[in-house]
Amino acid sequence: MTSSEKIWTAGLVIIGDEILSGRTQDKNIAQIATWLQVQGIRLAEVRVVSDDEDHIVEAVNALRAGNDYLFTTGGIGPTHDDITVDAVAKALGVEVIIHPEARAILEKYYADKGGLSEGRLRMARVPDGAELIPNRMSGAPGIRRGNVILMAGVPHITAGMLDALTGKLEGGAPLVSETVGSWVAESEIAQLLREVEQAHEGCQIGSYPFFREGKVGANFVIRSTSRETVQSAIDSLTDGLATNGYDFTPGGI
Amino acid sequence: MTSSEKIWTAGLVIIGDEILSGRTQDKNIAQIATWLQVQGIRLAEVRVVSDDEDHIVEAVNALRAGNDYLFTTGGIGPTHDDITVDAVAKALGVEVIIHPEARAILEKYYADKGGLSEGRLRMARVPDGAELIPNRMSGAPGIRRGNVILMAGVPHITAGMLDALTGKLEGGAPLVSETVGSWVAESEIAQLLREVEQAHEGCQIGSYPFFREGKVGANFVIRSTSRETVQSAIDSLTDGLATNGYDFTPGGI
Numbered sequence: 001m002t003s004s005e006k007i008w009t010a011g012l013v014i015i016g017d018e019i020l021s022g023r024t025q026d027k028n029i030a031q032i033a034t035w036l037q038v039q040g041i042r043l044a045e046v047r048v049v050s051d052d053e054d055h056i057v058e059a060v061n062a063l064r065a066g067n068d069y070l071f072t073t074g075g076i077g078p079t080h081d082d083i084t085v086d087a088v089a090k091a092l093g094v095e096v097i098i099h100p101e102a103r104a105i106l107e108k109y110y111a112d113k114g115g116l117s118e119g120r121l122r123m124a125r126v127p128d129g130a131e132l133i134p135n136r137m138s139g140a141p142g143i144r145r146g147n148v149i150l151m152a153g154v155p156h157i158t159a160g161m162l163d164a165l166t167g168k169l170e171g172g173a174p175l176v177s178e179t180v181g182s183w184v185a186e187s188e189i190a191q192l193l194r195e196v197e198q199a200h201e202g203c204q205i206g207s208y209p210f211f212r213e214g215k216v217g218a219n220f221v222i223r224s225t226s227r228e229t230v231q232s233a234i235d236s237l238t239d240g241l242a243t244n245g246y247d248f249t250p251g252g253i
Numbered sequence: 254m255t256s257s258e259k260i261w262t263a264g265l266v267i268i269g270d271e272i273l274s275g276r277t278q279d280k281n282i283a284q285i286a287t288w289l290q291v292q293g294i295r296l297a298e299v300r301v302v303s304d305d306e307d308h309i310v311e312a313v314n315a316l317r318a319g320n321d322y323l324f325t326t327g328g329i330g331p332t333h334d335d336i337t338v339d340a341v342a343k344a345l346g347v348e349v350i351i352h353p354e355a356r357a358i359l360e361k362y363y364a365d366k367g368g369l370s371e372g373r374l375r376m377a378r379v380p381d382g383a384e385l386i387p388n389r390m391s392g393a394p395g396i397r398r399g400n401v402i403l404m405a406g407v408p409h410i411t412a413g414m415l416d417a418l419t420g421k422l423e424g425g426a427p428l429v430s431e432t433v434g435s436w437v438a439e440s441e442i443a444q445l446l447r448e449v450e451q452a453h454e455g456c457q458i459g460s461y462p463f464f465r466e467g468k469v470g471a472n473f474v475i476r477s478t479s480r481e482t483v484q485s486a487i488d489s490l491t492d493g494l495a496t497n498g499y500d501f502t503p504g505g506i
Contacts, residue, residue, distance in 0.1 A: 017459050020296045021430070022286030023474060024461070026279060029301065033275030043273045045308070048282065048299035051459075055298070078440035079460040080447035119443025138464070154462065177274070187331035187363075190372025194333035206270050206304075207332040208277070209407065211391070221276060 005225065008171045009044040010036055011063025015074040015084050016153055017051050027155040028073045035162045040171030041069060051075060056087035064091075064148060069169065074153030076140065078119035084150055085143070089127035092145065099126045102141055109139030134164045173225040178234050181253030184246045185209075186218040192240040193220065200233040202226065210253075219252040258478065261424045262297040263289055264316025268327035268337050269406055270304050280408040281326045288415045293424030294322060304328060309340035317344075317401060322422065327406030329393065331372035337403055338396070342380035345398065352379045355394055362392030387417045426478040431487050434506030437499045438462075439471040445493040446473065453486040455479065463506075472505040 012032055018024040026048070033043040044067055049055040056075075064070035075084030089096045102124035107116050123140035126132075133142030133149070135157060142161040143150040151161045186193075186207045197205045203224040210217055222233045234250075241248045265285055271277040279301070286296040297320055302308040309328075317323035328337030342349045355377035360369050376393035379385075386395030386402070388410060395414040396403040404414045439446075439460045450458045459474040475486045487503075494501045 017457065018461055018474070019282060020286055020299070021428075021459075021474075021476070022283045022288075022290060022296070023430075023459075025283045029272060030275045030278045033273055035275075037275060043275070044303065046273070046299075046301035050297065077460070077462065079443045080450060081457075081459055113438070114441065117440060117443070120440040122443070123440075175274075177276075185366065187370060187373040187376075188367065190332045190370070190375070197333060204270065204334075206274075206276075206334055207330070208271055209330065221271070221274075223274070 008041045009067045010041050010069040011067040012046045013059045013072045014048040019048050028158050037175055039169050040174045051081045053087045057091045060091040070148045072150050078122050085125050094128040096125050097128045098124050106139050133161050136160050175223050176227045176230050177223040178230050179219050179221050179252035181219045181249040182241055182246050183217040185216045196233055196236045200229050203229050203233050217253055261294045262320045263294050263322035264320040265299045266312045266325045267301040272301050281411050290428050292422050293427045304334045306340045310344045313344040322400045324402045326404050331375050338378050345380055347381040349378050350381045351377050359392050386414050389413050428476050429480045429483050430476040431483050432472050432474050432505035434472045434502040435494055435499050436470040438469045449486055449489045453482050456482050456486050470506055
């Protein structure tokens with residue numbers, strides 16, 4: 001990575017009392033993070049906030065200020081606790097309008113399901129100036145207004161919306177990462193890890209210890225936007241492991 | 254819930270590039286949220302930040318200002334990317350010291366594992382004024398300084414530290430929650446949900462739709478610190494479902 005290369009970043013606001021209560025295990029952080037990496041965008045920060053307008057507004061404004069993109073998940077359904085559209089519109093300083101295309105989509109989707117009730121029509125509401133993100137799983141579309149993207153909270157619907165956005169966001173060079181695993185206590189080679197990272201500019205090394213089969217080990221993940229840097233760091237690290245008498249497994253254990 | 258009753262809250266800062274890269278699926282939000290509910294404390298906000306001192310300091314200070322407790326997970330191991338103790342000490346405006354008891358624990362733990370290297374000694378470092386949280390799973394203890402609690406990021410070690418803290422934090426009345434499930438599109442009964450919530454002060458109703466067996470349904474979770482309020486809201490909701498011709502399943506589907 002050269003110092004002049006722009007790093008594209010995104011913030012993510014997860015809206016949902018069900019996550020904060022522990023009732024639902026979040027799956028969107030990992031799937032959005034992984035998807036972003038392929039677009040050449042790094043997930044820089046995540047905030048999980050309650051279904052409270054002020055909290056959502058604050059989080060949205062804080063994270064869109066510091067990042068190229070701002071994603072939200074959750075709170076775009078038909079019920080009283082779905083307030084994301086209102087909160088984001090407030091954060092952006094725009095009105096909420098009924099999107100004619102969203103209305104048409106929902107009218108068609110619910111034509112043989114009892115029609116478009118007041119609750120269902122809520123799902124056609126968007127911040128003024130927004131476009132729609134197709135949703136092939138259920139009726140209600142996602143919403144994009146510039147660099148602010150509102151998605152569903154149910155993970156398989158979120159996945160469909162990410163799929164519809166694939167290749168449509170400007171990003172940088174995708175991060176390259178390689179993993180090496182070793183049956184070593186990470187504390188044994190802390191100094192080696194530090195030295196290898198410092199010797200490779202633009203390279204990050206993460207150390208992820210585990211306990212398996214009654215033994216300690218760790219996976220070391222080397223990340224950079226330059227494949228050459230990653231390979232050089234991998235070589236230095238595996239040389240260092242071998243010198244210290246440790247076997248290693250390319251790709252991780 | 255009466256309006257005079259104090260609601261105890263906690264913030265959680267998850268430190269870890271491995272979560273933001275999508276490499277690791279977070280499991281700590283759900284387990285900490287669930288544990289906090291039993292202590293009578295609500296998880297009010299979560300922030301996931303990178304292994305960057307400035308980001309950690311900012312998140313720790315933001316969340317401890319608005320909450321009774323501040324938890325962190327991750328970044329208390331022996332390697333160069335473990336910087337949580339330094340960042341939290343900076344946020345609290347105190348020095349980092351070697352905790353004598355932590356040093357003794359680590360000396361004993363590593364006595365037959367090669368002794369206390371520089372990397373391992375890092376795990377005895379704490380913000381000045383801190384006490385230790387026992388860790389029965391691995392050598393390094395968690396750290397508590399007043400209402401700020403630093404825990405490991407590996408979920409089963411985090412679980413052990415939560416266990417050691419059980420009953421030790423002051424909290425309020427635990428939140429009571431009951432679930433009712435129904436094979437209904439949540440959009441069909443959005444108005445009913447809103448009315449039941451509004452009629453029950455201090456009660457929250459969450460609506461969690463799902464798609465199974467080719468059909469739509471939803472679980473409705475009613476929460477309050479008052480069991481009477483929860484029961485009354487459940488009665489109103491199930492009466493409303495029945496009036497509209499929907500079956501329901503106590504406990505959820």
